[in-house]
Amino acid sequence: MLDTANIKFDTEQEFKNIVTVWNSRFDVSHSSTGRKISVDLRKENKGEWKFIHKLTAIPKGLRTEIQIDFSYPKFFHDDNLKLVNSEKDFDRVNNKLLKFAKYITLDKDLEKDYFQFTRMDVAKQFSTKFEYHYDVFKFLQMLLYKNIGEGTKESKTFLKIAFGVTAGDYTTGFRWKKDGYCLTVYNKTAQMCLGYKPDGNSLMKIEQSFIPSTFGKKRLYLKDVSVEFFRQGYKNIFENLVFKFLEKELKENRKELKKVVESMVRRGKIREELRLYDGKILDEKIVLNIIQYMDLDKTERMRYRYKKIVKETLIPKGEIMRTPIGNLERLEHFLYIVFEKSIKIDINKKEITVKKVNQP
Structure with missing residues (x-):
């Protein structure tokens, strides 16, 4: 159900102090412009914080805005094949996220309830003969284009085709993106397996990316959401886009x-x-x-x-x-x-x- 997400929060720590902490905490290359600092932890960070992908800090006067890109499944596993579906696991990751936030800011007064989600990826997946869905994808493409709009430039390459050698060309999925909402359907097995051949069942992953405005909200605080909140959002938004x-x-x-x-x-x-x-x-x-x-x-x-x-x-x-x-x-x-x-x-x-x- 829950996949990757982005949150942001403010800390009383000044930007220069955050830069100092991050330089001492992480032995990774980072970019800093004086207006913000970014750190990519996806390759180097394999320990306690393996579920953290990227960090960004932006000065806000005497305060600093922190942004964290992370993965719920990777808190428990080395990949995101098994998604987070329970409220218990949701809370476990969020508690660890608070600990990490304090670790990178030295701000002991942080409260996780006021972390804001800026993006949430919610997914479903099942095993199937993925390539046989080409015409289903084309139909959904047409339905969305005609009734909702063509979406962003990224959506114009809607159907992704891999060019085969012996088995013929085959689809690897599609994407449609508009107004902060993104629908992505792809072959997870093909993504993960070098030399993939379409000769059996593979894992179809269906992702929806939400931002607060998708739910009609200006801000989406951690204290106001749950797994069930995102599950209902997943069903309702897709139903309004397609089923109607x-x-x-x-x-x-x-x-x-x-x-x-x-x-x-x-x-x-x-x-x-x-x-x-x-x-x-x-x-x-x-x-x-x-x-x-x-x-x-x-x-x-x-x-x-x-x-x-x-x-x-x-x-x-x-x-x-x-x-x-x-x-x-x-x-x-x-x-x-x-x-x-x-x-x-x-x-x-x-x-x-x-x-x-x-x-x-």
Whole structure:
């Protein structure tokens, strides 16, 4: 659940005193401009403070603002594969964070309750055939672009593609960032394993980065938050971004494909032209449903023949690793993992519907 975070707080210590303390505390290279000092501890610091990534100090008159970039999982482990999910572990890390804050400031009067979160990464993860989610990612990309906006420049390289040698090119994930909010989905196994090959299941990690304004707050103090606070925020924000537009986009996708598929069938060009539109086809079920109920005078035998052609045509051939089969189920599972509500995408005679499923 909880991954990395940034906090800030003020200390009564003057900036020059902080510089002196840090120079004596850390045997690492640091940058100092006179207006701030920064220390990167990620490679050198493997001991008691291994969960601390970076430090920054900024003078504020006779006071100093301290910023700390740290990892909740790395307090317990050497990596961030196992996330922090309990209030008990959340408190353990925060108590240690207070101890560290006093260690780097010599300020015994610090109180952790008034540390402010400036960023929090909250994540979910599960094992899956990551590369087969390419079309799911493309659909989510389109949904966000159309309904929320393109996001920052960083979001314009939304789908990340790794160029393979023998297995073909494959996706490693995507990112969308806007107004301080960032959604990142990536292949954690590929990130950690040199020479990764997409020949089995890998770990999909779904991260959301929050800042206080994401929750409609100017400041977000440690005393006001909990694991449950971030869990609810994770579910609610993603649901507002994606779920509220999901059914609309699926219906529009089917409507667009219906015109295209019926035109191909009418002109006898489905085998030749369908591949030109496979980037707009989330799941072959949608095309098969359109053919079954298309407004053309075709026999059941002909409809069966067209559906067979669809299945033969939509099989990827030497391009980006993907599959047109099972993507609706992948989308359902992806969204269940993210906002912990079961949904069911149904394709009936005329349209696609999305319903939340009541769980026992």
